[in-house]
Amino acid sequence: xxxxxxxxxxxxxxxxxxxxxxxxxxxxxxxxxxxxxxxxxxxxxxxxxxxxxxxxxxxxxxxxxxxxxxxxxxxxxxxxxxxxxxxxxxxxxxxxxxxxxxxxxxxxxxxxxxxxxxxxxxxxxxxxxxxxxxxxxxxxxxxxxxxxxxxxxxxxxxxxxxxxxxxxxxxxxxxxxxxxxxxxxxxxxxxxxxxxxxxxxxxxxxxxxxxxxxxxxxxxxxxxxxxxxxxxxxxxxxxxxxxxxxxxxxxxxxxxxxxxxxxxxxxxxxxxxxxxxxxxxxxxxxxxxxxxxxxxxxxxx
Amino acid sequence: xxxxxxxxxxxxxxxxxxxxxxxxxxxxxxxxxxxxxxxxxxxxxxxxxxxxxxxxxxxxxxxxxxxxxxxxxxxxxxxxxxxxxxxxxxxxxxxxxxxxxxxxxxxxxxxxxxxxxxxxxxxxxxxxxxxxxxxxxxxxxxxxxxxxxxxxxxxxxxxxxxxxxxxxxxxxxxxxxxxxxxxxxxxxxxxxxxxxxxxxxxxxxxxxxxxxxxxxxxxxxxxxxxxxxxxxxxxxxxxxxxxxxxxxxxxxxxxxxxxxxxxxxxxxxxxxxxxxxxxxxxxxxxxxxxxxxxxxxxxxxxxxxxxxxxxxxxxxxxxxxxxxxxxxxxxxxxxxxxxxxxxxxxxxxxxxxxxxxxxxxxxxxxxxxxxxxxxxxxxxxxxxxxxxxxxx
Numbered sequence: 060x061x062x063x064x065x066x067x068x069x070x071x072x073x074x075x076x077x078x079x080x081x082x083x084x085x086x087x088x089x090x091x092x093x094x095x096x097x098x099x100x101x102x103x104x105x106x107x108x109x110x111x112x113x114x115x116x117x118x119x120x121x122x123x124x125x126x127x128x129x130x131x132x133x134x135x136x137x138x139x140x141x142x143x144x145x146x147x148x149x150x151x152x153x154x155x156x157x158x159x160x161x162x163x164x165x166x167x168x169x170x171x172x173x174x175x176x177x178x179x180x181x182x183x184x185x186x187x188x189x190x191x192x193x194x195x196x197x198x199x200x201x202x203x204x205x206x207x208x209x210x211x212x213x214x215x216x217x218x219x220x221x222x223x224x225x226x227x228x229x230x231x232x233x234x235x236x237x238x239x240x241x242x243x244x245x246x247x248x249x250x251x252x253x254x255x256x257x258x259x260x261x262x263x264x265x266x267x268x269x270x271x272x273x274x275x276x277x278x279x280x281x282x283x284x285x286x287x288x289x290x291x292x293x294x295x296x297x298x299x300x301x302x303x304x305x306x307x308x309x310x311x312x313x314x315x316x317x318x319x320x321x322x323x324x325x326x327x328x329x330x331x332x333x334x335x336x337x338x339x340x341x342x343x344x345x346x347x348x349x350x351x352x353x354x355x356x357x358x359x360x
Numbered sequence: 361x362x363x364x365x366x367x368x369x370x371x372x373x374x375x376x377x378x379x380x381x382x383x384x385x386x387x388x389x390x391x392x393x394x395x396x397x398x399x400x401x402x403x404x405x406x407x408x409x410x411x412x413x414x415x416x417x418x419x420x421x422x423x424x425x426x427x428x429x430x431x432x433x434x435x436x437x438x439x440x441x442x443x444x445x446x447x448x449x450x451x452x453x454x455x456x457x458x459x460x461x462x463x464x465x466x467x468x469x470x471x472x473x474x475x476x477x478x479x480x481x482x483x484x485x486x487x488x489x490x491x492x493x494x495x496x497x498x499x500x501x502x503x504x505x506x507x508x509x510x511x512x513x514x515x516x517x518x519x520x521x522x523x524x525x526x527x528x529x530x531x532x533x534x535x536x537x538x539x540x541x542x543x544x545x546x547x548x549x550x551x552x553x554x555x556x557x558x559x560x561x562x563x564x565x566x567x568x569x570x571x572x573x574x575x576x577x578x579x580x581x582x583x584x585x586x587x588x589x590x591x592x593x594x595x596x597x598x599x600x601x602x603x604x605x606x607x608x609x610x611x612x613x614x615x616x617x618x619x620x621x622x623x624x625x626x627x628x629x630x631x632x633x634x635x636x637x638x639x640x641x642x643x644x645x646x647x648x649x650x651x652x653x654x655x656x657x658x659x660x661x662x663x664x665x666x667x668x669x670x671x672x673x674x675x676x677x678x679x680x681x682x683x684x685x686x687x688x689x690x691x692x693x694x695x696x697x698x699x700x701x702x703x704x705x706x707x708x709x710x711x712x713x714x715x716x717x718x719x720x721x722x723x724x725x726x727x728x729x730x731x732x733x734x735x736x737x738x739x740x741x742x743x744x745x746x747x748x749x750x751x752x
């Protein structure tokens with residue numbers, strides 16, 4: 060990640076001021092289009108480009124995936140998992156790709172790429188990033204089912220938008236670490252800003268960064284809108300991916316699958332409104348959220 | 361029961377009134393918060409259906425004034441406002457549920473019933489009103505459930521319309537049926553109705569039938585799910601079970617396969633009668649070639665019933681198979697399976713049967729020690745009769 064010109068050093072500044080400085084650096088980069096966003100891993104990108112062609116060859120797709128041993132292991136595990144529910148084990152990547160079909164393959168490639176964005180090596184954010192990824196998976200699963208049951212579009216788009224709705228968070232977190240290092244130099248770990256303020260900065264700017272990443276990764280338009288517009292419900296377009304993601308996000312928080320403080324009353328209001336907005340009765344919603352934590356754990360394992 | 365609808369739109373008040381009256385409720389109207397406070401001063405209401413934006417005194421101000429007086433009448437918001445901050449403020453003031461305009465009559469009715477806790481029918485409800493809407497979860501086909509959902513026997517999900525039409529000609533008229541030619545149509549149907557059996561084609565364009573079945577199961581947990589496949593599909597039964605279906609039915613349909621399916625899903629209640637901890641198996645009626653199906657059904661029904669008794673903390677289960685035909689291998693296998701299952705869930709099994717049954721079981725090493733009681737009363741008392749055939 061490239062660094063911006065470091066602002067004047069301010070080691071004695073109060074933490075609030077430091078946080079403001081950091082936020083300024085990040086927003087300036089966003090505004091001047093100088094964000095350095097994680098690239099999609101080459102193998103995933105190549106395969107995604109290949110499957111855009113309706114006449115693509117499964118053999119060729121399998122051949123590309125086989126170049127990445129981690130991706131190969133992941134796809135074999137997924138194809139032979141309970142989720143794919145088959146009797147005989149897939150013995151090759153080609154068999155796995157054939158079994159999955161193009162939609163599932165596309166989702167798999169994007170998911171495996173997104174997962175890397177949430178993997179931090181910095182011990183200060185490694186736990187939080189893992190937690191945000193768990194939350195994102197929960198929102199993805201709920202988003203898919205909510206879209207399906209409310210007839211709000213393609214369930215796959217609901218899944219992808221849910222999975223990527225917070226993808227800006229780890230990126231902003233990494234940018235903050237880098238910016239702080241630029242300001243404080245070697246003292247960074249000793250004067251790390253208050254975690255509440257740090258989270259505040261991430262909350263305020265992550266959405267723009269997430270949308271920028273989704274654009275860079277050429278996500279379909281409904282997915283982009285789902286990430287960009289999921290801050291507040293839109294009554295004028297009730298059955299939209301964005302509304303489904305907003306609702307899924309509130310439900311995941313209600314289930315306690317979230318990193319950070321949740322304003323319970325605000326969140327309950329979102330759940331209450333979301334049910335009516337998307338036309339889902341309480342019974343359906345209860346069933347959708349049943350064992351959500353276990354489902355997320357299963358997907359993570 | 362009486363409700364007050366508070367809205368500056370006459371059309372909305374009329375609509376709310378109509379739905380409420382259909383549920384057997386009395387209705388009063390108010391155009392704004394001030395009028396509503398005046399109405400409440402004159403008499404008590406069981407529910408207030410409240411708008412937010414109104415002239416004179418708006419919804420939030422009315423609600424705050426009401427609560428300040430200590431009035432805790434349930435409030436159902438009916439509004440076009442969805443801003444989180446506003447709704448959260450209303451929640452703090454105490455609202456029971458929320459409906460976003462424009463709304464569907466079904467949603468309004470269901471939420472009024474829920475807020476009013478109308479599991480029981482209001483005495484004044486007209487026929488077809490709350491009486492129908494508030495029935496218990498166990499419903500007859502064509503009737504309405506507690507959530508206002510209609511019960512239908514079979515949902516056929518297949519992109520070819522002819523499949524449902526063909527099936528319609530082959531099943532008895534009293535079995536209700538509905539078709540869906542796309543995944544979306546199936547999901548919509550599943551949200552709006554309650555099904556006992558869902559048939560899902562495993563080769564629909566752009567649809568993963570396993571994923572669709574799983575999504576449908578979320579809202580139809582009580583239903584059986586059977587995949588539909590062509591006879592040319594190898595190992596269709598095994599594959600569909602591995603995918604999580606309860607079975608598979610081949611297309612084109614044949615009478616035997618269909619009969620077995622209908623028997624499995626629509627005749628079960630007659631096959632096994634449970635009274636406290638006594639399970640009585642009904643006699644077999646029909647052609648001999650149906651016997652394997654009969655045994656297989658009984659074999660799948662009894663373990664579930666035994667689980668229910670274990671959950672209810674019974675110590676013994678009395679299984680009365682006096683009326684079952686006795687066929688050496690089938691009967692012995694069933695008894696073994698039953699004994700093993702009862703043991704696994706911690707219940708003592710007491711078998712009631714004919715002397716012939718006792719004789720048959722004694723011929724096989726695995727079942728020779730299974731005691732057979734002559735009557736349910738003997739089994740309950742733990743009193744065994746004389747040995748079968750006098751050879752003991």
